[in-house]
Amino acid sequence: MSKTLQAIRGMNDILPEQTPTWRYLENTLATLLDGYGYKEIRLPVLEFTELFARGIGEGTDVVDKEMYTFLDRNAESLTLRPEGTAGCVRAVLEHGLTGGGQVQKLWYAGPMYRYEKPQKGRYRQFHQVGVEVFNLPGPDIDAELIVLTARLWQKLGLAGSVTLQLNSLGSSEARAVYRDALVAYLQERFEQLDEDSQRRLTTNPLRILDSKNAQTQALLVGAPTLHDYLDEESRVHFEGLKARLDALGIGYEINPKLVRGLDYYGRTVFEWVTDKLGSQGTVCAGGRYDGLISQFGGKPTPGVGFAMGVERLVLLLETLELVPAALHSPADLYLCAFGEPAELAALTLAERLRDAMPGLRLVVNAGAGSFKSQFKKADKSGARFALILGEDELATRVVGCKPLRDDSEQQTIAWDALAQHLATCLAQA
Numbered sequence: 001m002s003k004t005l006q007a008i009r010g011m012n013d014i015l016p017e018q019t020p021t022w023r024y025l026e027n028t029l030a031t032l033l034d035g036y037g038y039k040e041i042r043l044p045v046l047e048f049t050e051l052f053a054r055g056i057g058e059g060t061d062v063v064d065k066e067m068y069t070f071l072d073r074n075a076e077s078l079t080l081r082p083e084g085t086a087g088c089v090r091a092v093l094e095h096g097l098t099g100g101g102q103v104q105k106l107w108y109a110g111p112m113y114r115y116e117k118p119q120k121g122r123y124r125q126f127h128q129v130g131v132e133v134f135n136l137p138g139p140d141i142d143a144e145l146i147v148l149t150a151r152l153w154q155k156l157g158l159a160g161s162v163t164l165q166l167n168s169l170g171s172s173e174a175r176a177v178y179r180d181a182l183v184a185y186l187q188e189r190f191e192q193l194d195e196d197s198q199r200r201l202t203t204n205p206l207r208i209l210d211s212k213n214a215q216t217q218a219l220l221v222g223a224p225t226l227h228d229y230l231d232e233e234s235r236v237h238f239e240g241l242k243a244r245l246d247a248l249g250i251g252y253e254i255n256p257k258l259v260r261g262l263d264y265y266g267r268t269v270f271e272w273v274t275d276k277l278g279s280q281g282t283v284c285a286g287g288r289y290d291g292l293i294s295q296f297g298g299k300p301t302p303g304v305g306f307a308m309g310v311e312r313l314v315l316l317l318e319t320l321e322l323v324p325a326a327l328h329s330p331a332d333l334y335l336c337a338f339g340e341p342a343e344l345a346a347l348t349l350a351e352r353l354r355d356a357m358p359g360l361r362l363v364v365n366a367g368a369g370s371f372k373s374q375f376k377k378a379d380k381s382g383a384r385f386a387l388i389l390g391e392d393e394l395a396t397r398v399v400g401c402k403p404l405r406d407d408s409e410q411q412t413i414a415w416d417a418l419a420q421h422l423a424t425c426l427a428q429a
Contacts, residue, residue, distance in 0.1 A: 008125075010116070021327060025313055025317070032148065032152055032155065036105075039106055041091060043108055044087065047078070047081055047090065048077065049069050051296075068115060082112055083128070083130075084132075085289065098301050103134065103135045104133065109130070111125050111126065120280065120315070126310075138240070139241035140240075142304055156317065157322040158322065162272045162273065165270060168230060168238040168269070169226065169266050171267070178226050187201070192215065194215065207259060238268065258270075272284040286304070331361045331383040332385070333362045333384070335365060336386055337365060338391070341391070343368070345389060346389050387400065388401075398412050398414050401418075
């Protein structure tokens with residue numbers, strides 16, 4: 001017996017009852033980003049593996065353990081993108097978008113891929129909205145990105161459910177000095193580290209700072225802190241960022257162990273976290289990566305950005321019951337027609353209403369059916385009104401208009417007055 005076809009583990013279908021919430025979130029984000037002057041860029045899902053090895057960094061968990069990598073028919077190594085920043089940097093370099101000091105404020109959305117253990121809020125195919133800004137070195141643009149996300153939480157009703165965490169990683173030179181101090185401290189306690197941290201000690205020691213292992217965290221209590229090694233320029237930059245957030249009344253916590261999982265970050269890093277989703281608490285994260293473009297062969301170019309996980313934000317909206325109820329009503333009107341002449345007239349009438357009422361959600365009954373069956377489908381559709389067109393209505397060019405969500409009486413409306421009547425009813429409902 002053949003195996004039942006099903007989706008790959010960790011790669012999920014987004015079903016019709018789920019997509020309204022996704023569209024609500026995506027549309028809210030797109031409108032917000034437009035309002036701040038950001039432009040959309042659409043990037044390939046596949047890139048050469050070298051892009052991520054060079055950009056994210058060999059020795060990171062993403063590159064070493066989590067990427068979907070394969071050889072194509074030309075024996076070239078390709079990878080399904082595990083994140084969006086490296087591909088966006090490749091695109092702006094390839095097309096000369098940052099040449100001559102041009103400022104670019106870009107955003108993108110789409111699926112990313114990592115081979116992880118699937119769990120609630122963490123999947124192998126997941127979706128992100130990412131924002132990247134190039135050629136603005138100051139803390140003002142770092143602040144704008146955080147302000148933008150804070151406004152998003154307000155629009156979604158999430159402002160009281162997320163907390164901003166901040167840190168500065170300093171310059172690459174300052175991090176190198178700190179790295180040596182941290183490694184020296186941990187080498188003396190090597191046997192007490194968990195297995196994963198022992199491996200990271202030689203590949204990516206700063207990631208040990210955000211280890212989830214309780215014993216390792218206890219060892220880190222007396223470890224050197226990155227803030228003690230910050231260079232003066234990074235310190236001034238960080239103070240400038242905090243001053244702007246303070247001026248706007250945006251609260252934050254300084255988290256000296258916040259380092260992010262990708263090698264390209266420097267100076268500002270930030271995360272918006274929640275305690276409403278268990279262990280998957282980060283809903284938006286980002287920071288500054290001034291050295292990444294030069295790392296890819298371009299001229300030194302400041303860069304800063306963030307990414308937010310769509311699945312986690314959808315889950316958070318659902319958990320807190322913040323999804324607008326109107327999203328679950330896919331129709332305003334359901335047009336019932338009885339008999340072939342009425343069915344033909346219904347098509348014309350429906351298109352006239354759509355012309356007169358842009359944005360109207362109108363479902364025309366298909367498949368004929370009795371009065372009872374059509375009304376049952378009208379009610380199931382979630383529509384607020386049923387329109388009734390039969391032989392009698394057709395003869396006198398009127399339509400029956402029956403409210404479906406209250407006990408109001410059915411009314412009879414002339415075709416020429418129907419659009420205005422419906423606009424009034426829908427505005428009041």
